[in-house]
Amino acid sequence: MGRSPCCDEIGLKKGPWTPEEDKVLVEYIQKNGHGSWRRLPKLAGLNRCGKSCRLRWTNYLRPDIKRGRFDDEEERLIIHLHSILGNKWSAIAARLPGRTDNEIKNYWNTHLRKKLMQMGIDPVTHQKRTDLNFLSGIPNIFAVSGNLGSLASSSDHLNALRLQADAATLARVQLLQSLIQLIAATSSSSTTPALSLDPMNHVFGSNDQCLFNGQLGVLNNQDVANSLNLGGDHHDQKLINYKYSDAIINPCSSADHELFMESTNNANQVINCSYMDTSAHSTPSLVTTSPENNLENTTIDPTVQDPVSCFVDECISSSRNLNPFGAWEGLDLDNPNTDLCWKDILERIS
DNA sequence: AAGGGCTTCAACCGCGGGCAA
């Protein structure tokens, strides 16, 4: 339906607020409350429209507003929430005490969006960028991770180190995901389910992975986190609750299906789920030694599983329980003398 | 020092939902 703008009255002031105007507005609201915003300017003696007053109050003058730079935890929370809620700035702001939607929106557009893009993550989908330029961008990702420390002031040193570690981990996860996708594309049958390692959630929370490997019959919206045996700390639990509280989750009722939460549909606040028929895939795998699979176009020997393939297999099977990165444990990819190292993975990808 | 480009963020704009008459 809409309506004509409230600010179309001739003579009303626009633009930046003066300290005097701020004082008048604050004193009036503290004394009387804001009541009807439309009537407030006249009652308070301000030559502004009600909308301008409301905006000034909610975004700047409100006493509970937390000013100053976003800390590391707030930053990660915003990214998490944005991955679920999309550009629902008010919903995101509701979960960050003292922060306004406007402030979060600005911070997203000026800082976080760029940061994610630098890390090779699409800020809209929160997925790894899937264009073919990704592989050529890997050196940049490592460069970003290496430069973060030098950008930080001494007081930010710990945060910088953490970010640096996060970025390095992200680069590794992305590298591995590329490998899995490559192998899946060349060796899997059309019925093989897709798998998302979701690098964002690996980076930004130690126990968040379980979100993407949800269990059967526990998808009761906000109770889902309590229903899963997460074993996470309070912070992670909180994030998980955030993650589900505004999402509509399609229930999965069949005991023969296992749920993989792959991504979010930000526009509709619906978490997209894919279901794998576990009754038909008791030991599902993207890489298989089964002779009927078409491996002709790959360099993989169909009769022997090399370390890379074994590792991918292990990743996939462990990703289906509550420790999706279990395959990483005990792995020393940086050591060229081990069965499997980064060199092997890079060679496979190239 | 100057000025052009870039970044930041407060403020504005217009739309749509909720609600009452």
Added chain:
DNA sequence: ATTGCCCGCGGTTGAAGCCCT
């Protein structure tokens, strides 16, 4: 069912400050 008012939201703008050459 329709209309109009109010509010809140998300997208956009533009002034101010910063940075680089």
